[in-house]
Amino acid sequence: MITLEAITKQYGDQTILKSIDYRFRDTGITCILGASGSGKSTLLNLLAGFDTKYDGTITVCNEKITTMNPVELCQFRQQHIGFVFQSYNLISGYTVVENIMLAAELNGKPAEENLEKVSALLAKLGIETKAEEKVENLSGGQRQRVAIARALVNDPQILFADEPTGALDRELSNQIMDILKEISMDRLVVVITHDTKVCAWADEVISIVEGKIEVVSSEEATTTPSQAQAHTESQQRHDRAKVSIWKRAVRNFRVHLLRYLTVSVVIAIGISLFVVSLSSNNIMSKSITDFIEKNTAFNNGYIAIDKNQDPSTRLSEDPRIDNIYHQYVLQDLSLAFDEEVVSFNEKIPMPKATENMSYGIMPRSGKNEISITPSVGKKFTNNIHELIGQKLTLEYEGESHLLTISGIYNAGYDDFFISSDVEQSMYKHVGEEKPRSVSYDVINFSDIVSVTEGLTKQHISTKTAVEQVAALENTFNNLKKLFMVVSILILSIALFLSSVLLAKQTNARYREIGVLAALGYNKRWIRGILSAENILLSCTATVFSMGMFFAIHYVYSLLLGGDLIIRISQVVITVISTFIIILLLSTIVSRKLIATEPAEALRK
Numbered sequence: 001m002i003t004l005e006a007i008t009k010q011y012g013d014q015t016i017l018k019s020i021d022y023r024f025r026d027t028g029i030t031c032i033l034g035a036s037g038s039g040k041s042t043l044l045n046l047l048a049g050f051d052t053k054y055d056g057t058i059t060v061c062n063e064k065i066t067t068m069n070p071v072e073l074c075q076f077r078q079q080h081i082g083f084v085f086q087s088y089n090l091i092s093g094y095t096v097v098e099n100i101m102l103a104a105e106l107n108g109k110p111a112e113e114n115l116e117k118v119s120a121l122l123a124k125l126g127i128e129t130k131a132e133e134k135v136e137n138l139s140g141g142q143r144q145r146v147a148i149a150r151a152l153v154n155d156p157q158i159l160f161a162d163e164p165t166g167a168l169d170r171e172l173s174n175q176i177m178d179i180l181k182e183i184s185m186d187r188l189v190v191v192i193t194h195d196t197k198v199c200a201w202a203d204e205v206i207s208i209v210e211g212k213i214e215v216v217s218s219e220e221a222t223t224t225p226s227q228a229q230a231h232t233e234s235q236q237r238h239d240r241a242k243v244s245i246w247k248r249a250v251r252n253f254r255v256h257l258l259r260y261l262t263v264s265v266v267i268a269i270g271i272s273l274f275v276v277s278l279s280s281n282n283i284m285s286k287s288i289t290d291f292i293e294k295n296t297a298f299n300n301g302y303i304a305i306d307k308n309q310d311p312s313t314r315l316s317e318d319p320r321i322d323n324i325y326h327q328y329v330l331q332d333l334s335l336a337f338d339e340e341v342v343s344f345n346e347k348i349p350m351p352k353a354t355e356n357m358s359y360g361i362m363p364r365s366g367k368n369e370i371s372i373t374p375s376v377g378k379k380f381t382n383n384i385h386e387l388i389g390q391k392l393t394l395e396y397e398g399e400s401h402l403l404t405i406s407g408i409y410n411a412g413y414d415d416f417f418i419s420s421d422v423e424q425s426m427y428k429h430v431g432e433e434k435p436r437s438v439s440y441d442v443i444n445f446s447d448i449v450s451v452t453e454g455l456t457k458q459h460i461s462t463k464t465a466v467e468q469v470a471a472l473e474n475t476f477n478n479l480k481k482l483f484m485v486v487s488i489l490i491l492s493i494a495l496f497l498s499s500v501l502l503a504k505q506t507n508a509r510y511r512e513i514g515v516l517a518a519l520g521y522n523k524r525w526i527r528g529i530l531s532a533e534n535i536l537l538s539c540t541a542t543v544f545s546m547g548m549f550f551a552i553h554y555v556y557s558l559l560l561g562g563d564l565i566i567r568i569s570q571v572v573i574t575v576i577s578t579f580i581i582i583l584l585l586s587t588i589v590s591r592k593l594i595a596t597e598p599a600e601a602l603r604k
């Protein structure tokens with residue numbers, strides 16, 4: 001059944017097994033004894049094909065496992081070998097039947113047939129009432145029986161049992177050995193043990209001493225049942241076996257639901273806050289637009305013309321500036337509202353941008369608007385704020401201009417500003433008079449500061465709202481930076497925490513992966529299951545992130561009354577990036593898990 005030829009196994013300089021030649025019996029129980037560290041588990045790993053780095057040849061069931069590749073070894077294990085471990089190595093969260101079906105699934109038989117087999121095995125082992133129980137709710141003896149049922153479900157010719165009674169009391173230990181004895185009637189059961197009492201059930205006892213196998217006792221071997229035909233059939237079935245990767249991934253996802261949900265929530269908080277920070281940029285831009293609309297004169301500049309210097313030419317060369325015109329002192333004007341008339345002997349042009357508004361806004365070009373001082377307003381009505389939106393008439397040089405009162409600004413004398421196009425039209429009556437000042441507009445709000453600085457450098461003294469604009473821009477920019485830094489920090493912490501949680505979860509699953517490999521799952525199937533789980537996690541985290549984002553959006557509009565301005569492109573980018581981030585993170589974390597050799601995975 002198992003033949004070892006010149007088997008030598010070394011770990012570095014240490015030789016554990018020294019050129020062993022040995023033929024195991026075909027049926028019955030073989031106990032392997034040996035001092036701790038003598039090489040019992042090392043030998044088992046070689047026999048099971050977990051460890052392929054050794055010298056010599058191992059033949060099991062007439063097949064040379066020494067030359068098999070990892071996929072062939074998995075298939076070989078599924079067809080010929082069953083495992084019973086000291087620590088049971090059942091998959092927590094799965095029921096008894098599910099644990100056994102994990103192994104049965106690979107034999108390619110219909111599920112109903114396998115389920116019948118599982119029921120029969122459970123009945124034989126006396127745990128049929130526990131079929132739907134989660135394995136973590138079972139006693140030690142019951143768990144070991146489940147492990148035996150799982151090992152037997154595919155009718156292996158060889159059963160390896162590593163300390164199968166190590167965790168059990170004497171009575172349970174005896175019961176388990178009775179079961180193994182019965183099983184060994186038509187197959188080989190190799191039991192690794194420290195417990196010499198267990199040897200009472202053995203047909204053969206061997207010991208590893210200084211790297212060699214010594215036979216302690218041996219009964220005559222019975223005849224070997226020929227199972228060659230059965231194996232060929234079983235091999236064909238395994239080739240047809242289709243592991244339901246998604247079914248298994250969904251089940252695993254449910255088993256590890258709490259951990260997966262925790263990772264999803266952590267990442268959802270990080271990502272959604274990051275999106276909010278993106279939207280803070282939009283909110284800032286909207287606030288600037290609102291501000292510009294309310295402070296219509298902030299882009300206006302006023303330069304007084306002294307005797308020799310007229311800055312108009314310099315201004316007209318600057319593409320950031322338009323609406324440049326000379327301003328003149330006007331004589332004999334009047335404003336009429338209802339029955340009231342306020343007369344002005346002269347109207348001197350004044351800087352517009354530096355005035356503070358009490359109500360409304362400064363007049364806009366093309367809108368036929370006027371803003372007046374409170375002292376003018378008081379001459380029309382006591383409730384001056386009611387004047388906003390009402391019409392008055394400006395009389396000059398026999399022309400009447402019907403203007404809408406757009407605002408009231410805070411000057412302590414009689415004065416007014418009118419829409420720049422109306423103002424320019426009035427200057428046609430001025431004649432040869434010298435201009436008093438130049439008015440200009442900066443096209444873009446964001447250029448106000450640089451245009452003003454440029455003029456100041458050229459010693460041109462201009463009156464603009466540059467201080468307010470600079471302060472506003474500074475505040476907005478600092479707030480944007482603050483939002484961005486805080487959000488990146490939150491996102492980094494969320495990514496770090498998710499990685500830690502995922503790594504912790506992954507570390508807890510080494511044994512599970514080792515068990516799957518021992519049952520015959522090859523790396524491709526294991527990778528498929530873990531990748532499907534990663535995709536499920538990514539989808540959950542993405543949905544949670546969106547949910548969290550809309551929750552923040554709702555709370556924001558509830559508390560602050562505004563809207564978190566967010567573009568559809570930003571939402572799409574967030575959805576895709578959340579998915580990719582989690583998929584990458586979980587794939588990186590599970591790569592090591594997949595790459596670990598089964599024997600090493602089982603030791604963890």
Ligand SMILES: Nc1ncnc2c1ncn2[C@@H]1O[C@H](COP(=O)(O)OP(=O)(O)OP(=O)(O)O)[C@@H](O)[C@H]1O
Nearest residue numbers: 011012016034035036037038039040041042043194
């Ligand atoms: N992966 C490994 N790398 C290096 N040395 C190893 C490795 N696995 C086992 N060894 C060493 O090989 C020797 C045999 O180990 P093994 O686990 O086979 O002993 P054992 O007889 O099963 O011991 P125990 O009864 O305590 O389980 C020990 O000295 C051990 O430290």
